[in-house]
Structure formats: C-alpha cells, structure tokens
Amino acid sequence: MDFTIEVNNKKIEANKGETILTALNRNGIKVPTLCYMKDMFPTGSCRMCVVEVDGRKDLITACSEPVYEGMKIKTHSQRVIESRKMIVELLLSNHPDDCLYCERNRNCELQGLADLLNVNERRISGKKNNHKIDQSSSSIVRDQDKCILCGRCVRVCEEIEGVSAIDYINRGSKTVIGTAYNKGLNTSSCINCGQCIMVCPTGALHEKPHAPEIESALEDPEKTVVVQYAPAISVSIAEEFGLQAGKDMIGALNAALRKMGFNFVFDTSFTADLTIMEESAELIDRIQNGGKLPMLTSCCPAWVKYAEEFQMDMLENVSSCKSPQQMMGALIKSYFADKKEIDPKNIYSVSIMPCIAKKFEQQRDEMTHDGITDIDAVLTTRELVKMIRKYGIDLNNIEPEIADSPLGMRSSAGKMFGASGGVMEAAIRTAYYKLTGEELIHFRIPEVRGFEGRKEAKININGMELGVAVVSGLKNAAELMEEIRNGREDIHFIEVMACPGGCINGGGQIIGSDDEAVKARMMCLYDIDEKDSVKFSHKNPYILELYDKFLGVPLGHKSHELLHTSYQKREVML
Amino acid sequence: MMERAVENILGRYPNAKRENLIPILQEIQEREGYLSEGAIVKVGQRLKLPASKIFGVATFYNQFRFEPLGKYHIQVCRGTACHVLGSASVLEEIEKQLNVKAGKTTKDGLFSIEVVACIGACGLAPVISVNGEFHAKVTTDSIKEILDEYRNKAEEGEGHE
Numbered sequence A: 001m002d003f004t005i006e007v008n009n010k011k012i013e014a015n016k017g018e019t020i021l022t023a024l025n026r027n028g029i030k031v032p033t034l035c036y037m038k039d040m041f042p043t044g045s046c047r048m049c050v051v052e053v054d055g056r057k058d059l060i061t062a063c064s065e066p067v068y069e070g071m072k073i074k075t076h077s078q079r080v081i082e083s084r085k086m087i088v089e090l091l092l093s094n095h096p097d098d099c100l101y102c103e104r105n106r107n108c109e110l111q112g113l114a115d116l117l118n119v120n121e122r123r124i125s126g127k128k129n130n131h132k133i134d135q136s137s138s139s140i141v142r143d144q145d146k147c148i149l150c151g152r153c154v155r156v157c158e159e160i161e162g163v164s165a166i167d168y169i170n171r172g173s174k175t176v177i178g179t180a181y182n183k184g185l186n187t188s189s190c191i192n193c194g195q196c197i198m199v200c201p202t203g204a205l206h207e208k209p210h211a212p213e214i215e216s217a218l219e220d221p222e223k224t225v226v227v228q229y230a231p232a233i234s235v236s237i238a239e240e241f242g243l244q245a246g247k248d249m250i251g252a253l254n255a256a257l258r259k260m261g262f263n264f265v266f267d268t269s270f271t272a273d274l275t276i277m278e279e280s281a282e283l284i285d286r287i288q289n290g291g292k293l294p295m296l297t298s299c300c301p302a303w304v305k306y307a308e309e310f311q312m313d314m315l316e317n318v319s320s321c322k323s324p325q326q327m328m329g330a331l332i333k334s335y336f337a338d339k340k341e342i343d344p345k346n347i348y349s350v351s352i353m354p355c356i357a358k359k360f361e362q363q364r365d366e367m368t369h370d371g372i373t374d375i376d377a378v379l380t381t382r383e384l385v386k387m388i389r390k391y392g393i394d395l396n397n398i399e400p401e402i403a404d405s406p407l408g409m410r411s412s413a414g415k416m417f418g419a420s421g422g423v424m425e426a427a428i429r430t431a432y433y434k435l436t437g438e439e440l441i442h443f444r445i446p447e448v449r450g451f452e453g454r455k456e457a458k459i460n461i462n463g464m465e466l467g468v469a470v471v472s473g474l475k476n477a478a479e480l481m482e483e484i485r486n487g488r489e490d491i492h493f494i495e496v497m498a499c500p501g502g503c504i505n506g507g508g509q510i511i512g513s514d515d516e517a518v519k520a521r522m523m524c525l526y527d528i529d530e531k532d533s534v535k536f537s538h539k540n541p542y543i544l545e546l547y548d549k550f551l552g553v554p555l556g557h558k559s560h561e562l563l564h565t566s567y568q569k570r571e572v573m574l
Numbered sequence B: 001m002m003e004r005a006v007e008n009i010l011g012r013y014p015n016a017k018r019e020n021l022i023p024i025l026q027e028i029q030e031r032e033g034y035l036s037e038g039a040i041v042k043v044g045q046r047l048k049l050p051a052s053k054i055f056g057v058a059t060f061y062n063q064f065r066f067e068p069l070g071k072y073h074i075q076v077c078r079g080t081a082c083h084v085l086g087s088a089s090v091l092e093e094i095e096k097q098l099n100v101k102a103g104k105t106t107k108d109g110l111f112s113i114e115v116v117a118c119i120g121a122c123g124l125a126p127v128i129s130v131n132g133e134f135h136a137k138v139t140t141d142s143i144k145e146i147l148d149e150y151r152n153k154a155e156e157g158e159g160h161e
C-alpha cells in the first residue's frame, strides 16, 4: 500500500494510480455504479458513483477519479445520496412501469438501485419511451423502452468482441442505442454472442425465448422429445438453487429433465468427444497433406459468424466440423432414430446451451436436411433454470440419475469444452495419440488453461513442434488473425471462443454471477478431469462403438454427410 | 455510380483518419444529397470505423440525411423570425400532411423535408423553400395548396431537372 486516504473520517489504505472506487471496494465500502465496467477504462458518464471530496466543489465520480495521498472522501453523505437518488428518479421518469412483467424482474440493477436509494414515489414524470421491440434477430430481443443508455452493451460489443454492431445514435433526448441505420439486429454485424445481454442492467436485452414451444412439444403425445445439454450447463446452475457456485449438478440435472417430461437425456459432451475425433483427424490431415493452416476451431457459432463477416479470407482455415450441438442433432435424427425405430419427423430435439448464438446456429440453412431441422429448439441456462422452477422441481431433493446411453456417455476431455482452452487440451490429447500411438502421460496442458484472453503453447509430438493458441473474446481473435496474415507461421491450431473464458461465461448464462462463480465453474471442469477415469475422447468406448457400428472412420463418408459443414461469406453492414 | 463518387471523394484524403470523418461525410452528402448505406460502409472501410459508429456520429448532427432527397425538397426555416411567426406549426403541418418527419423522404419519393436555420429571408417569415423556390408567409392553410402545386407539376411531368 502506498499511502492512506480518509474515507468517512476513517483512514484506509490506497495505491497510487488506482481509482477511488477500487480503493473503496478493496476496503469493503460499496458505492453504487451503473456505467462502470470492471477491467475497462471508466467513462464516468452515469454519475451514480459520485462521492464528496474535500476541497472540491462538485461531486466526483469515484469510478474514474484517481486517489491521492491524504484525500478526504465522504461516500454516503446526505448530499451524495440525494444526488444518486435523483439520477435514479430521472432514469425512472421515462421508464415503463412494468417490472412485474419484465424478464429481469428481481434481477434488475435499476430496480436494485431504486430499492437501495429508497425511491418510493414518482416525483418526476417524463414522456414514456415508445419504441418498437426489435424481434428481428434469431437470438436477441431488444426492447429499447427499457434502455437507460448506460452504454455497457456498446462497450462489450466493441471492446471485447470487436464487432460494434451497435452504438449511440441521435443526440440529446432522442438518443438511443441502435445499429447502423437503426435497422433490425438481424441485418447488422451482430454475431449473437450475447455478451451485451450479460452486461445489460435492465430488461432491454434478452434472449429469444424458446421455452413455450418446448413446453408444447412436451405435451404432444406424438413427439419423442429428446434433450442434450452442453458441457458447461451442469456446473453453472448450482448457485441458482442455493448451492455453492460451480458445484457439478449433473445427476440432479438428468433427473430433473426426465421429471419435466423429456424422453431421452443426452450429454453434448459426448459429441464434444466426437468433435475431437473428427477435428484431430482433420488437423493431422491438414498438417500431413499440406492443407490450410493454422486450423481454426468451429464449435463457437458466434465466432463462426464473426469469421464469415470479418475474416472471410480465413474461412478455409476454419475446421469443417459441425459444433457438438449440431453433431448431436444430426446423430439424434439418424443414428438414434434408426436404433429406436422412430421417424425423425416425430423427434423434437432440444438443446440446453450457455449460449444464445446456438439459437442462430440451429437455424442456419446448412443445419436442415429434407425439411427436417437437426435441432428444434435451444434453451439458455437462464431459461432452463426458470423451467425447472416452473415445473416445481426441487433440485436439492432429487435422486441423481445418469444420462441415456449411448449419446450420454462422455470422457472428461469432452467435458472440458466448457472452458476456454478445453477444446484445445482435448484435441491435443487425441492428436498426440493418433500421431505417436501413445497416450500423453502429462495429460494436463496448463498453458492453455485459465481466463487469459490469449494463451499459447508449443507441444512437442515426436520431435514435431505443434504450435497452438487459444483466444477468447473476439477482439483477441481478430488481433491474432492479423498476426497470422502478417506472416506468423509458428501456430498450427487455434481455438476461438467469443465469450471471455469460454462457455462457462457464455451469453446464455445466469446474469449477475460474479467472477468467483465463473472461476468456480472452470475449476469444477478441471476437477472432473482429475477424477474421471476416461480422460481421452478416443478412449470413450461409446465413441468407438459409434464409429464401429455406424460412422466408419473419422472424415469418412458418413462423417462428411452428418458431421461436417461449410461456411458462407456474409454481406452485412460492417 | 455512387461508389465512384465516394471513391473520388475518399481519393482526396490519402491519409484519411478519424478526424477527416465529418468533412468526408459532408462532401458525400453534397455530392449525393444524402449518406447511403453503401457510402457509409465504404468510408468505414477506409477509416477503419464500423458502420454503426459512423451512423452514430452522423446522426449526432442535424445536417446529415440518410435517404435520397425527394423530387421536391422542402426546406423549412426555423430561424428566429420564422419561429416567432409560427414556423413550428408550419413544420408540424407539413410533416402531418406528408406523413414523414423532417429529415425523411416520402415513400413515393416526391417530397423530402429538411429543417434549416435562417435562410436569410426573414421579411417573408415564416418561409419555406421548395427546390429553391421561396414561399412566403406560409400558414397551415396554405400548405396544402403549395404541396398540391408540386404534385400537379410532377403529374404534368415537369420535374426540376
């Protein structure tokens, strides 16, 4: 600690160069914020975080003001509180009064602030907003009437994802957040990552709901309703049911889904293993036969759309493998349908994803064959949690069950897809085996673990040095692509995820989870990997059986038909 | 055609940077009458700016239009003299009759409306100009006549070209 400052007549320690807010938070003093975003440059625009500083006439924004030795601050004087309260009242003056019907009821920052600051009457009434709700996107619903212009969505979209689909338009009281020419989000460059939803303080942004359709399918006697869940799901819901964040709820989840009426419960981690079989074969093929390198992963649909818009010259580098969700979708309506002798038309296939781009992926033209879509509906983690509650299921009091065989059996390598670096680690384990005939003894690859936006490693495989990189947050991906365009040749394989840290921090996850919770999810995935006996995708006996009885070999004819896809350049307004 | 014009304008800014954005947009609007999507995308590629950002900047200023001008471009003066003599209701009435807001163009492409600061004809207040022709002391009642006059002109096929 460099020096002390005085806060509410008590001395606290502070560091040179940090903001008032950082010093306060470290010392257990909370000041409300709105436009502030952790790890990003403060804009100081909402003024929710104001404090009194001795010697300064105006109130000062704590999020943007650096501390200095001997600074004297009041964080909760009457003047400060009145000022904060006034801001909230102004924000509410044109806000729709429909909290009860709002997606974010009870999880809304504006509601929280109104409560915190005791706003209990309407002193200011303004003209209510009256915008059209933008339903054009396959993944996102935008209700601008609820937007309070904090700008956090604009910032993640630009600074984390490098997309800038949206920005402030117009000025003064007419200011809104919108796309170029204020058109529907579907015609913009939006890649459906959903990170804007994750940072939205109100109900202005939320996912396109699929639950109603699924609930009807569950009632339909004609339909066999099948569900799969992504690797990150089971480690991302515990806190919503009062349990410790990051706890693996897999057994309870299987049981709950069956209670809700799903006829078969499958684990997307199984097709993550399958993806590894195909993708590692593709990588080796590219390396040995002079194919395009570096190869880029294709499991993240937000990244795939980003590549189709912003990195068109790299499309040949993107692996042709479908994502695990879509591989599972294709298998359910072929392999599984055959096995059970069910007409694929009567299968309703649901997936539960920590992601909203999966709702877009499911609707891509390439994912429908002869009028049958591989996946019929996609639920986010948030929608799942609501549905579990709605169906009256007590996750804390439920006998754990296992998923259905064979599409529910995974290795721990497949499970690791949920965290940034997991696909890479799983792929290296299998590629190593395929190239050397031996198992990787040191199966952990710590260089590709963790939350770093870019991770790189060199893996020695029988004298050959395989260069790998893992990026999350597409701004990081764009930077790496630029290096490659400029001649970097030491990297052969790149894993890309749109959401920082990977699917455990996906755009469909619980809103408002803190960093610790997200970290706990990652730790849980690695813990599962430590404890599981099958740590390699190529050792998953059900995967071997699938090849043996149905697919033939990786990259074989059947695989190409069912498990691989192609990409298209997209003309959108960039 | 538009592409060439925009290329030409951009060509005059060989080291174009962000700070050249506004002058470039102004030149394009001068030339084309408005900022088309295509033009914004082109400018964005050159300046390495996303379309949403350019649109955001452009909508911050009143001077930019995002639709082609109508065959008859109506400028409504909102200078002080006109304001005092009721230009606000004139504008409102024109918007109502044409069913578009200032800055926009009617669906049939016939009329577009623009709000301008003083056009230097305060003696005629409230004044509007249609393709450069001034109409003096406009009232909410006379607007229909003025608009009809141009509608008839259009039908007779004698546009402003």
Ligand code: SF4
Pocket: A140, A153, A156, A157, A161, A163, A164, A165, A166, A189, A190, A191, A192, A193, A194, A195, A196, A197
């Ligand atoms: S979903 Fe992602 S790309 Fe689309 S607007 Fe939100 S942050 Fe931007």
Ligand code: FES
Pocket: A032, A033, A034, A035, A036, A043, A044, A045, A046, A047, A048, A049, A050, A061, A062, A063, A064
């Ligand atoms: S949080 Fe500090 S100004 Fe918005």
